[in-house]
Amino acid sequence: MNQLSKPQRVFRGFLLGLVILFFMFPIFWIFLMSFQTNEQILRIPPSIFFEPTLINYQALITGRLETQAGNLDIAFMENLWNSVFLSSSAVLLSLVLGVPAAYAFARYRFRLGEDIAFTILSFRFAPPLLVLLPLTLYFEDIGLSNTYTGLIWVYQLISLPLILWIVRGYFEDISPDIESAYRLAGHSWLKTFLKISIPLARPGIAAAGLLSFIFAWNNFVFALVLASADKQPVTVGALAFVTASGIQYGQIASGIVLSVTPTLLLALYAQRYLVEGLSLGAVKG
Amino acid sequence: MTEVQLSLNSVDKTYYGKKIETAVRAVKNLSLQIKKGEIVALLGSSGCGKTSTLRMIAGFEDVTGGTIQLSNRDIHDLPPAKRNVAMAFEGYSLYPPLTVRDNIAFALKAERISRSESDSKVIEMAKFLEIEEILDRYPSSISAGQQQRASLARALVRKADLYLLDEPMGQLEPQLRSVLRVRLKQYLQVHQMTTVLVTHDQTEANALADRIAVMEDGELQQFETPTQLKHKPANIYVGTFIGEPPMNTFAAEVKPTGKGFQFRLEETGEILDYQAVDFQQSLHDQLIKHKRIVLGLRPHAVKLGKGALMAQVISNQWLGDQSHIAAEFANKIIVAVSHQRESFKLDEKVPFQLEASDLHFFNAENGNAIAHGLEI
C-alpha cells in the first residue's frame, strides 16, 4: 500500500503539473509582459515569442515615461522605497510590541485574556473599509494624514494580530519547565526571556515576521486612502499607469515584477520557516 | 502432547519507505509454535519487532513473507474480523459513548448468547479485574488504570481461538500490577486461553508467560520458559535483558592452569581461580577453546561475607521483603540480594565469592553462550 504503481505516479505528476501551471502561469506571463512593448502585449493572438525590450524597466528607473501622448513622470522608485520603509517599520514595531505580548498571552492567565486575544485577532477578519472612513477623519484631526507615522500605526492592524497569534503558539509549545530550569539556575526573568524563550521561538517569530511583511507590502486600501502621492507604496503607485493615453501594460508588468520580486525572494528563502512556523504554531500538543 | 494452536512460519515483515534504501525489515524470518492454552510473551525493547508481529497475527499488517496458521487454518490472508482473534490494545480504545458495561458487553454481541448470560459474563469479568464499581461509568470519567482494565475485560470476555494483549499493564500503578497479574494469569490458565502478549517489561513477561520469545532487531533470540531463559540464556543480550537485578558481565581472559582455570578480568585485572573439580569435563573442553570470554553473573551468585574477592559497598537498600546490597567490583556495580534485612557498612570492603556453578560463559566475539555453570 505504500508503493505507488507506475501509472499512479504518472497521473500524480500530471496533476501536480496542472496545479503548478495554474498558479505559476500568471506570474510567468507578467514576467514576459514586462519585456514587451504595449503593442506586443495587445497583439492578437498573444504569443510567447517576441523581441524582448528593456524600455519598461528603463522608464520605471529613470522616472520618465515616453508615450505617444507625451512624457510622464513616474514616481515608481519612490513608491518602491515607501513600500520597503513602511512594511519594514510596521513589522519591526509589531515585533517589538507583539513578541512580549504573545509571551504574556502564552504564559499568564489574566482576566479577559482570551477575550483580548480574540479581539486582536478579529482585526484580521474585519474588512479594512469598516475603519477607513472614521480613520480618515481622525487622522485629519490629529494631523496624521499622509504621514509615515500614521501609516505605520495603521499597518499594525495588519501585522500585529498575525505576530501575536503565531508567536503565541510558539511560546506555548515551549515547555515552561525549560524556562523554570533557567530561572532556577540563577538567571533573572528578563535573561530567561532573552536567552531561552526568544531563541526557542525564533522559527515562529521569523515566520510571523515574514508573513506580516508580505501582508503589509500587499496592502492597498489603507495606503490608498490615508496617503498622498509621495508616501504611497507600490500597490497604490501602480494606479499611475492607468493614464489618460491608455493603460501602460508594459510598465504595469515591470512594476509588478519589481514589486513582487522582494517578497517572492524573501518567501522562497524562508519558505521552510513559513510552513514550519504556520503549522507548528497552530497545532498544540 | 498438547496440540499447536498458533503457528508462525518464517514470518517476515518489511516496511517500505519512499526509496528502496529506507526499507526497514522489522521482523526477520520468525518461526514460533504456540500450544493450545499456552501463554506466550513477546519480549524486547522498542523497535525489536514484537508489536509488528502481534499486528500481523491480528491482521492489521500484511505479512511480507511466510505464513500464519491458527487452529490449523491459514489466517495470514484473512481480514482481522474473520480470524477469531480477540485483542486488547495498548491505547485502550474504549468506545466513548458507551458505559464500561456496554463496552464489555459489545464484545459479546457477535456471540449468540442470551442477554442474561451476557450480563453474568460481564459481571464475572468485572469482578475479576476489580472494575465492578465503575461498570456504569463512561470511559472519559475513569482513570487510565481503570480504562486499561476495562479494555482487557472487553478482549477477554469473548470466546476466541487466540487472545492478543498489547502491553496489558502499562498504565497501572505498580502495586496493582502485581495483583492483577496474578488474577490475569489465573483467569487465562483456568479457561485454557491461548494468549500472546507483547511487553518490554521483563518482570511482566516472567510473571505471566509459560514461554517467552525474546526478540531483538527483528530476530528471535530465544524462545523458552522463564526459568530456562534465566538459567541458560542463549546469548549476552538475553542474559542481560532478563532478570532484575540484571546480570553483570565482565570481559575476561581464560588461563588454563594445571589444576583448573583462572579468569583474569580484562578491565581491572582481578583473578577468579577455580579448580578443575569445579567444572565438568564437557565444560572444561569448551572453555579450553577460547582465549577470551565474557563472564556473566546474576545477583544470587554474589555471596557476601567470605571469599577471595573484594567489593566496596556503595549502598544498602531495604525494600521491605528483600535487601539489595550494591557494591563496586571491577569497575561495575554488582548487587547481592538478601531476603532478610541485611546491611553492610558503607564504603567498607567486603569479601565475597562466586561459585563456578553460578557463572555463565559467553563467547567474546559473538555474544553466544558457551556454557552455563548450572550444567555442572
Added chain:
Amino acid sequence: MTTLQLDRVTKKFKADVVLDEVSFEAKAGETVVIFGPSGSGKTVLLRVIAGVHEPEEGKVLLQGHDMTDVAPEHRDVGMAFQNFALFPHFSARENIASPLTALGKSESQIEEQVHSIAQLLKIEHVLEHLPRALSNGQKQRTALARALVAAPKTVLLDDPLRNVDAKLRFEMRLELPRLLRRFGSTVLYVTQDYREAMALADRIAVLLGGEIAQFDTPESIYLRPDSIEVAKLFGEPAINILRGKVNEQANRVSVNQNQFIMPKGFHNKAGKFCEIGIRPESIKLFREKRVGAISYEVITITPLNERSVVLLRSQEGLELLATYPAEEQTAKIGDAFWGMVVPEDLLLFEIETGQRCLSERN
C-alpha cells in the same frame, strides 16, 4: 539543623485544592522522599519549594529564611525535572554550565567544574552534543549534573528516573545515594515507585490527596503504617487486607472460618471487628502442619524477579497472596501447604477510619 521547612502550605488551581496545609521539615544533608500516587500533588509541592508556583497560604523556609515571596533564581535551589527540561539549543556542556554562569565564575572555573561532574556522571564524552542527540539516560544524567554542579543547598529531583528504561533506572537507583552523599545537599526526591522511595530516603513524606498521610523513616512506614492506604502503597504485591473478628480473649482473630493468632496487647479489640493486614512475605509456608497454621491450596504461581508470588486458597475459601524467595520455588499448582503468620507481623486497622490500631504497649 533544619534547612528546609514547609509551614501549612496550601496551593489551589482554580477551585482544586492541590496541597492542603502541608507541613514538614528536612535537616541539612537529609534526603526526604515525597512519595504518592499520580495526582497527589508531589510535583506541585516541589515547584512551590522551587518558587515556580506561589502558594495561596503558608510559608516556605530555606536555611531559616522565609523564601515564600523570593524569586526562584535567588533560592539557591537545584532542580532536575521529570522530562529533563534541558535547553534544546544549548549543548550538554552549556546546559550544565548554566547555574555557574549565573554566579559569574571565570571560564576556567566553569570548565573545571563542568568537567568534574560530567566525569562523575559518566557523560564527559557527550558534552558537546545537543540534547536531541543524547539518549534518555544521558539526558537524565545531564539534567542531574545541571542540578548538582553549583552545589546548591537544596536539591529538588522530580521523578528523575521515570522516563528512563528499566535497566538504567535500576542502576541509577543504586548509584544515586552515593552521588548525593558526595554533595551533601538537602535533597527532596519525588517518586511513585515505593522501592525507589525506600532505597533513597532518610525519611519519606507520603502525600495522599494533597495531604501528608505519614512522615517517617522507611522502616517505620513499612512496618508501622499509619493507615491501610499507606500500607497498600508500600510492598509488592500489595498487602492482603481482610475483615476479621477478634475473639473474646483477644488472642485469635477469625476471617470467616479461618483463624490467625493475634499479637499481644489488643484487649481493647476483644469481640470487635477490624481490618487485618498481612504482608505477602509474612506468610511462612510449610509442607507439614504447624500450630496455628492454616491449610492452603496453590492456585497460581507468578514469578516476581527474585521472589515468587503464590495465590493461596484455604479450604474455607480464604484467598491470600504470599511471596517467598525464588530459589525456594518448588511449588506446583494444586500443591497443599500449611501457612503461618507470626503474630507480631499482623497489622490491625480500624474499620471506619482505616487507621492502624496501636497495641496497649505503645
